[in-house]
Amino acid sequence: MNVFINDIPLILKKAGQKVYKHEYDLILKASEQFTSKDLIGDVLIKDADNALIDRLVRLMEVKKLKKLKSLTLITEKKQKLTEYLKDQFKIIKAAGGLVIKDGKILMIYRLGTWDLPKGKLEKKEDVESGALREVEEECNIQVEIIDKLPKTWHSYAYKGKKILKRTSWFVMNCTDDSLMKPQAEEFIEEVRWMTPEEVMEVLPKAYTSIAFIVRHYLQSLKSGKV
Secondary structure, eight states: OOEEEEEEEEEETTTTOOGGGGGGGGEEEEEEEOOGOOOOOEEHHHHEEEHHHHHHHHHHHOOTTTTEEEEEESSOOOHHHHHHHHTTTTTEEEEEEEEEEETEEEEEEEEEEEEEEEEETTTOHHHHHHHHHHHHHOOEEEEEEEEEEEEEEEEEEEEEEEEEEEEEEEEEEEEEEOOOOOOOGGGGEEEEEOOOHHHHHHHGGGGGHHHHHHHHHHHHHHHHHO
């Protein structure tokens, strides 16, 4: 489960999974006292439980933890803790695509941020149909699904409610971009084909969850899995 709260990755790992201590800037136990000022860089917290989830979600929503890169929680009960985390939010389902053509990736520019085309599913709509519809509507192109990507979960507040959006992602092939244009109603200013190198250059101006999906795809290309 790839969760992003205020654009910060929150990673849950089961006790016993291999962890490399050198990858973390700070390692704590849930029982230790710490404040938001202590959370700098990549942080690992052991023995995570429901109380820690409550505390961390509140911190991550209220404080601007600009120095925190990622938060990894180690727990004996990963499934139960995952369900407890999801219970703190209203779940909304969405879907989108990483569209490719001739080795290039389609990026959109919306509200000052580079993004991938995506959107909420309609009632009773399956994820594949929703992903195709959203991509085609937002970019005015024709696409087909060729592979799956990991799901992402990211939180935001809307009308006083805590929302957790689950987005299903797919690799898509563009079959027709002759009429490509940004969907102005969705505040999209630009739709642009980019080389992988160009995409990596703009990722610092993208949401962390989008960077995660793009990097996962590019890594899978290197390993020959796509």
